[in-house]
Amino acid sequence: MFADLKAVATDPILGLMAAYKEDPNPNKVDLGVGVYKDEQGHTAVLNCVKQAEALRLKQEDSKTYIGMAGDINFNLHMEKLAFGSSHKALLADRLTTAHTPGGTGALRVAAEFIKRANPDATVWVTTPTWANHISLFQAAGLKVKEYAYYDYETRGLNEEAMFADLAKIPAGDVVLVHACCHNPSGMDLTFAQWQRFTELAQERGFTPLVDMAYQGFGAGLDEDAAGLRHLADAVSELILCSSCSKNFGLYRDRIGAVTIMSQNSAQAQNVKTNLLSVVRSIYSMPPAHGAIVVSHILDSTELTALWYQELAEMRNRINSYRQLIIDKLAAQGVEQDFSFITRQHGMFSFLGLTKAQIAQLKTDYSVYMVDSSRVSIAGLNHSNIDYFAAAVASVLK
Numbered sequence: 340m341f342a343d344l345k346a347v348a349t350d351p352i353l354g355l356m357a358a359y360k361e362d363p364n365p366n367k368v369d370l371g372v373g374v375y376k377d378e379q380g381h382t383a384v385l386n387c388v389k390q391a392e393a394l395r396l397k398q399e400d401s402k403t404y405i406g407m408a409g410d411i412n413f414n415l416h417m418e419k420l421a422f423g424s425s426h427k428a429l430l431a432d433r434l435t436t437a438h439t440p441g442g443t444g445a446l447r448v449a450a451e452f453i454k455r456a457n458p459d460a461t462v463w464v465t466t467p468t469w470a471n472h473i474s475l476f477q478a479a480g481l482k483v484k485e486y487a488y489y490d491y492e493t494r495g496l497n498e499e500a501m502f503a504d505l506a507k508i509p510a511g512d513v514v515l516v517h518a519c520c521h522n523p524s525g526m527d528l529t530f531a532q533w534q535r536f537t538e539l540a541q542e543r544g545f546t547p548l549v550d551m552a553y554q555g556f557g558a559g560l561d562e563d564a565a566g567l568r569h570l571a572d573a574v575s576e577l578i579l580c581s582s583c584s585k586n587f588g589l590y591r592d593r594i595g596a597v598t599i600m601s602q603n604s605a606q607a608q609n610v611k612t613n614l615l616s617v618v619r620s621i622y623s624m625p626p627a628h629g630a631i632v633v634s635h636i637l638d639s640t641e642l643t644a645l646w647y648q649e650l651a652e653m654r655n656r657i658n659s660y661r662q663l664i665i666d667k668l669a670a671q672g673v674e675q676d677f678s679f680i681t682r683q684h685g686m687f688s689f690l691g692l693t694k695a696q697i698a699q700l701k702t703d704y705s706v707y708m709v710d711s712s713r714v715s716i717a718g719l720n721h722s723n724i725d726y727f728a729a730a731v732a733s734v735l736k
């Protein structure tokens with residue numbers, strides 16, 4: 340039965356990670372994977388997480404099943420973090436949340452939920468988008484199409500083309516929008532563009548699906564959720580998928596959440612039964628660890644304050660490197676305009692290099708980035724930034 344299976348291509352980022360690992364060059368630089376690294380190039384466990392884990396060890400008295408919706412206290416914290424603690428949808432019992440294995444789990448549950456609500460729905464994603472978005476929705480049997488988003492010429496948002504595409508999307512379809520820190524381009528919607536997006540969602544009747552994998556990595560926790568909150572004030576239904584991988588540094592613990600905002604509390608009850616039966620048919624119940632850790636942090640004023648501080652450190656370190664890249668490239672005599680880097684947000688920057696330049700960076704300098712020239716800025720630090728800038732300057736010549 341297995342003999343007829345054909346090998347499938349693996350995600351290029353995994354190949355890149357493997358090649359980086361095997362590269363003996365002591366100066367090698369990994370800008371591929373979207374994981375935060377500190378000045379020492381290390382992805383450390385946050386102190387607030389360490390303390391919450393100690394608390395868990397002390398307090399946990401059972402390993403019984405956690406239930407299909409997961410940790411109810413965690414779910415409420417996630418709703419408050421995303422929507423704000425007194426959002427009208429939360430107060431009116433219109434939100435249904437399930438904690439999921441990572442943001443990926445949230446998206447997969449959302450996909451199966453959409454398939455139940457409207458099997459004919461097309462899910463519209465940005466051009467480009469995180470590659471896994473496409474596979475996740477297709478795996479649930481949904482059609483996936485792209486709407487214009489990033490303009491490779493201007494290195495900004497393809498605003499008019501985007502709104503022209505959105506204006507044609509019919510009711511019953513789903514439009515995926517990145518809440519902040521767009522992966523891969525780093526180009527986010529301005530508040531005015533969120534307003535226009537919201538108006539179109541109302542006029543056309545499509546359902547927004549907001550993917551928020553980087554809350555707190557752009558401008559701040561509330562700032563990064565401003566677009567989502569505006570949208571949630573105006574439309575009657577939406578889907579939110581969130582992740583604690585980046586902002587709590589809990590990557591391998593696989594913790595995220597899916598929230599469905601319904602028109603009213605009666606519909607939210609129906610939504611809940613459907614959402615939970617989707618969960619039941621995929622993995623039955625989520626793993627508890629990450630949710631308990633996040634709950635311990637957000638239940639405690641001190642640990643929450645520590646988390647804000649550690650999150651701000653990560654955000655500020657990445658942001659400070661945006662200007663530094665521009666300055667260091669200029670210092671290497673690069674004349675091209677890289678000012679667009681400071682207009683991008685979050686973990687990534689699209690440098691706009693050609694495939695040949697990216698290949699040369701890898702073979703001649705052991706500088707690793709994905710083929711789109713998306714770089715994970717946290718891979719840079721004071722020990723490698725000059726080497727990186729010199730390498731980029733030489734391939735640009």
Ligand code: PMP
Nearest residue numbers: 441442443469522552582584595
């Ligand atoms: N959405 C986007 C846009 C992402 O970039 C990622 C992580 N790369 C996810 C969702 C999923 O994150 P997680 O690791 O929590 O599954």
